[in-house]
Amino acid sequence: xxxxxxMRSVAAAELGVASRSRRALATVxxxxxxxxxxxxxxxxxxxxxxxxxxxxLALPDAGETGSVTMTLWQxxxxxxxxxxxxxxxxxxxxxxxRHPVVLAYAFFLFSLVPLVTLMTSSASVASDIxxxxxxxxxxxxxxxxxxxxxxxxxxAAVLAAMAVGALAxxxxxxxxxxxxxxxxxxxxxxxxxxxxxxxxxxxxxxxxGLSHVVRSPGKATALSVAALVALxxxxxxxxxxxxxxxxxxxxxxxxxxxxxxxxxAVHLVSLAFLYLGLGAFVFSRRDV
Amino acid sequence: xxxxxxxxxxxTKRYGKRKALDGFTLDVPAxxxxxxxxxxGSGKTTWMMSVAGLVxxxxxxxxxxxxxxxxxxxxxxxxxxxxxxxxxxLEMTPLSLLSAFARLQGLGAKEAKASAQKALxxxxxxxxxxxxxxxxxxxxxxxxxxxxxxxxxxELVLLDEPMNGLDPEEAERMRNFILSGxxxxxxxxxxxxxxxxxxxxxxxxxxxxxxxxxxxxxxxxSDSGKTLEEAYLGR
Numbered sequence: 001x002x003x004x005x006x007m008r009s010v011a012a013a014e015l016g017v018a019s020r021s022r023r024a025l026a027t028v029x030x031x032x033x034x035x036x037x038x039x040x041x042x043x044x045x046x047x048x049x050x051x052x053x054x055x056x057l058a059l060p061d062a063g064e065t066g067s068v069t070m071t072l073w074q075x076x077x078x079x080x081x082x083x084x085x086x087x088x089x090x091x092x093x094x095x096x097x098r099h100p101v102v103l104a105y106a107f108f109l110f111s112l113v114p115l116v117t118l119m120t121s122s123a124s125v126a127s128d129i130x131x132x133x134x135x136x137x138x139x140x141x142x143x144x145x146x147x148x149x150x151x152x153x154x155x156a157a158v159l160a161a162m163a164v165g166a167l168a169x170x171x172x173x174x175x176x177x178x179x180x181x182x183x184x185x186x187x188x189x190x191x192x193x194x195x196x197x198x199x200x201x202x203x204x205x206x207x208x209g210l211s212h213v214v215r216s217p218g219k220a221t222a223l224s225v226a227a228l229v230a231l232x233x234x235x236x237x238x239x240x241x242x243x244x245x246x247x248x249x250x251x252x253x254x255x256x257x258x259x260x261x262x263x264x265a266v267h268l269v270s271l272a273f274l275y276l277g278l279g280a281f282v283f284s285r286r287d288v
Numbered sequence: 289x290x291x292x293x294x295x296x297x298x299x300t301k302r303y304g305k306r307k308a309l310d311g312f313t314l315d316v317p318a319x320x321x322x323x324x325x326x327x328x329g330s331g332k333t334t335w336m337m338s339v340a341g342l343v344x345x346x347x348x349x350x351x352x353x354x355x356x357x358x359x360x361x362x363x364x365x366x367x368x369x370x371x372x373x374x375x376x377x378l379e380m381t382p383l384s385l386l387s388a389f390a391r392l393q394g395l396g397a398k399e400a401k402a403s404a405q406k407a408l409x410x411x412x413x414x415x416x417x418x419x420x421x422x423x424x425x426x427x428x429x430x431x432x433x434x435x436x437x438x439x440x441x442x443e444l445v446l447l448d449e450p451m452n453g454l455d456p457e458e459a460e461r462m463r464n465f466i467l468s469g470x471x472x473x474x475x476x477x478x479x480x481x482x483x484x485x486x487x488x489x490x491x492x493x494x495x496x497x498x499x500x501x502x503x504x505x506x507x508x509x510s511d512s513g514k515t516l517e518e519a520y521l522g523r
Contacts, residue, residue: 001364001394013388020379020420132374136436139340139369140392142360287343 006141007149013137014153018120019160027119028161034112035105036168042104043176094256101177102188105169109162109196110250114228116161117203121154122224123217125208125279130215134288147280151208151272158204159197166193195253198265202246205272209279246271290354293318293444293474294339299348301334301498308334309345310498316491319471323485324478325520326495332478333372335495336446339476340369353443365393368437372448375429376421382408382432383417386439393440407435410465412458427453434462438469445469447477451484463488486516494520 018024050068054060079096095103125147128134137146170189174182210227211220235242242248249271252264294316301309309331316322324332337343339350341358350357353366376385386404387397395403408417411431416424421432430453437445450466451459466475466488479485485492486506494502509519 001392003361006360006364006392009388009391012391013385016384016388017377017379022379128377131377132371133377135337135340135342135369135371135374136376136389136433137392138342138360139358139367140360140364140389145360285344287337 003142003145006145007152010137010141010146010149011151011153011156014124014150015156015160018124018153018157024120024157024161027116028164030119031112031116031161031165032168035108035165036172038108039101039105039169039172040176042101042108043173046101046104088251090257090260091251091254095254099180099185099188101173102185102192105173105189106192106196106254109165109192110199110253113196113200114203114246117158117200117207118221118224118228120158120161121204122207122211122221124154125150125211125283126214126220127217129288130217132288138288143284144280147208147212147276147283151204151276154208155197155201155204158200162193162197162200163190166190198268199246199250199253202249202268202271202275205275206246209275209277212279212283243267244271290318292316292351293320293353294476295349295351296335296339297349299335299338299350300346301331301338301343302346307498309338309348312348312495312499314493314500314503316474316476318474320490321466321470321475321477321488323489323492323516324476324495325480325482325485325492325516330495331498332495333448334498336369336448336476336478337371340367340371340446342369342371365440366442367444367446368439368442369446370433370437370448370450374433376432378420378422380421381418382413382421382424382435385421385432386436389436390439395440403439407439408432410438411435412461427455427458430454431458438465441473443473445473445475447475449479450477451479451481459484482515482517482520489516492516492519 053068079092125134128137134146141149166189170182170186173185173189174180177185206227207220207224210223214220214223231241231245232247235245235248246268249264249267252260252267255261255264292315294314296315297313299309299312300307308329312331312335314335324335326332334343338345339352339358341360341363352358352363355362358367380388383401383404386407387400390400390403391397405414405417408414411434413428413431413435416428421429424432430450434447434450437447447466450462454462463484466477469475470490477485477489489506491503491505492509493500504519506516509516512519
């Protein structure tokens with residue numbers, strides 16, 4: 001059996017465990033509720049702002065939430081203003097044609113990525129070490145195969161959680177925006193979900209890497225939170241350290257330009273394997 | 289066939305100041321059932337875990353099935369272990385877990401499922417194959433742990449206290465099952481239950497303070513007119 005096949009089997013087993021785990025189920029439910037509520041509140045907010053605007057300008061009802069915002073969004077003056085505010089004209093140019101409701105969803109989603117990843121995966125390795133269940137695996141696969149297989153299994157579990165959340169957000173959106181194309185909304189929602197999933201890799205690598213060096217699931221989660229805070233503080237104080245922080249590539253994932261997007265994706269995948277590799281290296285020298 | 293399924297020379301392992309293994313040397317004849325007896329903390333479990341690659345010895349040599357120390361690419365599917373105090377993933381079902389283990393040992397999807405079903409049958413758990421492990425009793429979980437050792441016919445099986453937590457009927461079934469592999473596979477059993485061990489082992493190694501003090505065949509013991517318990521207690 002090839003090494004790749006063994007890693008694939010570990011990943012499948014990990015996904016099987018995650019899909020039956022109470023913690024993962026709770027995460028999916030909470031995440032779906034948050035994305036659904038966030039979508040509902042976003043649309044309500046746009047509807048309220050637009051109603052206020054129409055009333056103020058004494059204009060007839062546009063009939064569809066988002067259409068006024070979209071018009072405003074695409075006007076040159078507004079573009080220049082926002083472009084100046086974001087200080088990143090390339091990012092702004094890339095997101096300009098997208099529906100504001102979908103962009104608001106993307107903003108929520110990217111903000112939630114560290115939390116979702118923390119909840120699903122931060123303790124996954126430590127809990128296997130603590131319970132001893134890792135021993136049954138390590139007489140069948142190498143430690144490196146186990147670590148990499150687990151990473152991909154957890155990545156698949158995060159994708160599943162995000163897909164369910166995206167479905168909830170999409171369902172709310174088509175109920176609240178009946179005039180919009182359901183397919184168009186689905187395309188927007190799932191496009192951003194995939195981008196956010198790629199963003200989650202670096203967090204997954206960081207949390208799972210840390211989880212390799214402790215035995216207690218609680219300590220692994222605490223260590224992950226501490227690492228997030230430390231990275232944030234360090235990148236703020238010493239900007240050259242920003243390259244070690246997943247958030248440094250977030251804006252690149254918002255880009256439509258394939259080269260910029262790939263640059264961000266490669267950075268995030270590299271970070272993931274750097275952190276996972278460091279954790280796996282420590283683990284390879286430990287007794288289990 | 290190789291003469292020794294496991295050969296360890298002068299293994300050492302320290303946990304802080306305590307020496308868990310202190311020159312542990314042992315050859316386990318291929319096809320035998322080797323019993324390891326000794327007090328708590330004498331080094332039996334550490335030796336087993338070192339052989340399986342789960343614990344890294346400080347020094348010494350391990351030769352496993354004639355192919356050096358444990359290496360997953362060489363030994364995967366050829367050795368199995370029933371570790372002490374190790375839980376199974378509680379969310380999975382026995383059938384899905386054993387199928388996953390069998391896949392890791394290189395079996396195809398259908399073969400893996402068939403092998404998992406056969407293993408569960410052999411420990412009398414077919415009726416709970418699709419229940420979650422969380423819902424199983426301690427004894428049933430122990431039987432699942434034992435079943436995973438016999439997936440895909442491994443050449444070497446390391447069992448740490450395999451009879452603990454089993455009722456008398458299941459313990460008897462387990463003994464018969466271990467005996468059924470005599471000559472075909474090598475089994476090493478660490479146990480404090482000398483009566484059980486005396487009924488199934490072909491060889492016995494007495495372990496004291498991190499090293500083997502004596503190795504004997506059960507025939508040698510019986511020829512000397514002693515039971516295993518008497519030999520252990522030095523009577």
